[in-house]
Amino acid sequence: MKLENENFYIITGGPGVGKTTLLNELQKEGHQIVPEVAREIIKQQMETNGTGLPWKDKELYLKLILEASLKSYLEIQNQNSESLSFFDRGIPDSVCYSKIIEKEISFEINSIAQSYRYNKNVFILPPWQEIYQTDSERKQTWQEAKMTYNVMKETYLSYNYQVIDIPKDSIENRKRFVLDFIRKTK
Incomplete structure (x- = not known):
């Protein structure tokens, strides 16, 4: 079985790059957000x-x-909504994590990542040292954050997604970038 939903958009990247802040802004615009x-x-x-x-x-x-x-x-799929849904990370992030911990990608993980598809355009936020912070749940070093971004990008490309880099900019401009990109490609 293969499910594909063109209204499901992933926003991903390494830790501490502003994903949650961006998603909160998209939610203020009335869009559905699926938390990390x-x-x-x-x-x-x-x-x-x-x-x-x-x-x-x-x-x-x-x-x-x-x-x-x-x-x-x-x-979210069962809600059968025609509105946009923004996911804070997606199923292929599990593949990325497998790679990071140097665990072989299991048949199950690979099969799920191939079967449950999001919009082909995946938004990724690049490492940005000026805003990077650790906390009780985010313990990665800056070097690990940069490496995660690279593995994340490679992983999504390997599953035939188009990876769209979101520019390092104000939160308002980042939000506008995402929404303008979607409007232009619909």
Whole structure:
């Protein structure tokens, strides 16, 4: 089975590049936002003393991310809405994380990434050191953030998505860039 939804747009990139801020601005414009599952998983695992954390059990963390990403996709798909939906990361981000932790891409992950498709244009925010910050859930170094961006871009391209770099600019201009791009390509 293959599902494809042209109204599902991914906004991705390495950590600390302004994804959440951009998504919040798009939500203020009335667009549906699908929050990042990784942060929620980290919060849940920390609250319950779970091991499904990127600094504890990376493979369990990957499994939890993949399951939550697929669940989010299906929930929004089942709403059968014609409006735009912006995802804070997508299912292929699980493939990227597999690569980062040097785990072989399983048949299951690959199959899900190929079967549940978003709009062919994926927006990616490049590393931007001036705005990069760590916190209790984001512990990656600046070097890891840059490497994640590169692996992310390569991963999406390998799944036949067009990767659109969002310029380093004000949040208003970044939002306008995304919405203008969508209007021009619809």
